[in-house]
Amino acid sequence: MKNGVFAFIADVMTAMSNCSLYGKGHPAVLHLSEKARDVLEDLYNEGRFTISLLGDSVIINESPFPGRNLHMHAFIKKLRRSGIDKIAVTKGVTAAELKEFISELAASKGISGTYPHIVSGIIEVKLGDGGGADVSAVMSENVGRVKEVFQGVSRFKQLDMVGLEDIVVSFISTLRREQNILKVISPVKSYSEYTYAHNTNVAVLSIFQAESLGFKDDVLHDIGLAGLLHDVGKMFVAKEVLEKKDKLTGSEWEEMRKHPVYGARYLATLPDIPKYALVAAYEHHMKFNNSGYPETTRRSGDRQHIISQLNSISDFFDALRTDRPYRKSVELPSIIGLLTESSGRDFNPHLVKNFLRSVKGVTTALS
């Protein structure tokens, strides 16, 4: 059963990748659909095969399915991106039907076609973020949850991805209730809480930017997760450096500069690599013009990924507006000016423009 499910998912995902890379007309897509149809024969339970997503759980034929691999991980994402919680395939499905369905899934625009043997839909899930609760209370609780998850970060333990994903869901629903981003981002209540509040804020600001760019929910989710985890590498920086309230020495700063590598190293060794988070953790201190840190030679052909570009803006904005033991915070209009001046060199100019346009309502009200 397990191998059959993996084989089915692998065929579907490979077909989808091929669809998006080479178009649905490529013979490999039909070939893989045929393979998937054949694999299904062994997976039917009373003539029906179902895959459901409930939170982070995958349910196959109404039983939880424990295994994960890269294909499964990508498949789950694809379903989320298409807004689908459940797919049910009944016996008799044809390769052509599967091929069309796969093509629609690959396009990530939802399922509009009708299929005699394939049904997809959503499962209603109640989100437990307190409904109409006060935004600052929700965010404050989220900072606490982030702290709890971060304190569990260790080379020898799994990251509580479920906990983090719940937090991101809460961010997205909070942002939809409260338009004023400045009300959503959390004030830092104590310096030792800074790391957690900062991660929370970077996640919220990045979701805010991505939503204004028109990204879909599932991508927002990944971007939020990447924001939350962008500084996860700091959990591996020597505590005396991380929590030092005085200015860092040269060698301490060198240690601090390693946190992107520490973060990527940690995330890369997790069983289910959160790829967006891995990229942001590694690249969030690189600049748009490829300077910054960590220094890299391999990727000279590649620019900082869009996720990291969004994160960099959020990181900069939140760091400057936050009061620290030995540093003044910067006023909002000045941060806007600095962002603008650095755009094109440190930051993607389109994203800076998008960010500033999105906060414009707030800044106008403040000025």
Add this chain to the structure above:
Amino acid sequence: MAEEQQEKLPLDAKLLADTVIELNISRRSVGFYPPEHPIIRDAIERAYQHLQKLFEIRNGITLGIAKDSLVVDEYILDRGNPVFREFASVLHARGIAAITFTSGLKQTELVKLHEFITSREGPMGKELAAKAEKEIAHVTLSPIDFNNFFFVEGAQRSSSSRGDIWEDYVYGLLEGKLFDGDGPGILSIPEEAVADAVNAMVSEETGEESYDRVITAYIRKKGESRMSSEAFTKFFSFVERLRPEIKRQFLTRTGMRLSEDISEVEAIISEMTSENFQKIAELLTAHESHIPTTLKNLVDKLTAIKQVKTSYFDFRGGSAAVVDDIELGDDVVKLFDEDNFHAYVNREYQKELELMLETKTKGNFNAYLYGKQCEEESIDHAAFEIMLELLCSDLVTLDDYRTIIAKLSDFVDIFIETGRFGEVLDMYNTLNAQIQHGKFGDEAATMIEQFFHSPEFIPKLIDAFRVWGRKERDGAVRLAAALRHLTATPLLEALIEEQDPSMRKFLISVLEAIGSDVVPLAAKRLNDSRWYVLRNMISLIRACDGKKEVDKVRTFVKHPNVEVSMEALRTLLHFRTADAGLHLRSGLQSESVDVRTGAIKLAGNFRVRDAVPYLIKIVEKRDLFGNESFFKKDALKALGEIGDGRAVDALLKIYQAKSLIYQAALEELKVEIFRNLTSYPFESVKKLIDLGLSSKNAEIQALSEKSLMAFLSSEEKEV
């Protein structure tokens, strides 16, 4: 909340907490150690004894599982307790919603239960519950009902039920009846809720110990070596909301408590943000008559320090600076200078900014591109590249290296399936570089051996080449060349069996890119009986510069299959062997139409001047039956490619010839002459071009103009 439950909860909760801890320890032991190990025996014994004590109170105890929380009756066990979370998560991951232990339970049943829930491959959910029902009489597992599990969990988090718990918590805290560590924890309760409850429950007669309990709950959490500034801030926020008379009492008791450890208080306050500190300072100053002088002096001292912050940077190094962990370049740092900085807030600048923001970007092009970058393929690429970089980092340990390499191989599997050969090559090159210079060269070598040299890898790659090779040609060719020692033979085999001509062409081009490694392999296959195999192998020997195999190729010049013989002749011509001309001339005079046609083409392709007289002979041959026109056309083309002036007279003769029959064929030959003039010396064909320019045949006229222009332009270039 019924008082009965309040009384019962602390008793049950302590025992229950210990029982869950013992259950989790025994579960871990069963997972780690072999059966019958003494550690398992001891752990099971302890868990068993705890459960027996619970059975003295109740016949059965049910633990509900809500994701990572344990629920008993309507109480959620401390969510912050990692043991509870772990035990709940393990059961949740196995698809279990509740577990019930009933009186009569045996130790062997506990071991079996742990085996069931720790097994990675065993059944889950309904199947696991059914298995447990059959095999464990005194433990009942209830599977998660996936139709309504999440609805149920949502209901558990409703605000009304939470309110009751908080009220109960504060009551238990004030009365000293709260089991230490039980309940949601005071810091997770909104300060206003605690204050409301305290305002309602506390009177002036309330004993000092009640105040102390609340103060202790806030400012020194269990297991923490020091107070936290968050707790400190929350505590004062709670105090601020109290009725004045209770507030006074709290501040007096708090002042006394804090004065006992003034250095720790200083440390906490120095960590606070100015804003939070300001609020506390105001509260304490307003009630300074109730707080000890030492605390008051400390607040005054810190108030002065907090106001002295001059820099926007954490530190500066040369012309650059650091804010938090962000490096700012000198250009940005300059902007922070006082004079420049104000420029950002003046009205004019604001206006400029407004204008800039009004300008909309054209269409959704960028949003579309950004969306593309967030697709699975793009993020896979970025993550993959970063993981390759990590392999080269000094900061990875051997364990990290092994884990990352294993994950990369999963990526590579996907890249092969989707024809992303460039990334596969990246992985191979990185590992190879690691073998030479890397920290874990042996690991890299092992990986190459186990992955790239595995029996499955090459067939999978060749299959992928068949599907994607033509579309991802560049990547495929580079990868095949890099893995030449692995790919040459299977690619050659694939080429031999390939039926599709375009695929054959692609495979040949890949093999050509591999180069000289292919030559001996191809030479070995020259004894194959199939003509197309021979043709392809000869072609490869030539393309891969296999001159040393030319003797073997020579034997095929007279091969009965013309495809083979021409391929052999082409190879001799390519390597300019001494006998190549001889074989070519023989071909030009062959009785075989195919051989002669092939030889004519080769003579032109290789511009063999020795062949010119033979080609002239072909074009001048009398053609009574019109059969030779086909050869003549090819010969004219070949002569044109060679461009030898000796042929011009023959060309003039054809141009000036008149025929009553086969007029159309003759006209075609004339046109062909003018298509192939540009390789001749200009002077030699000048007359022909003049004639062509005045020809009545429009095509000849146009071709003559074109040739003339070509000659003139090349002359200009020479000048």
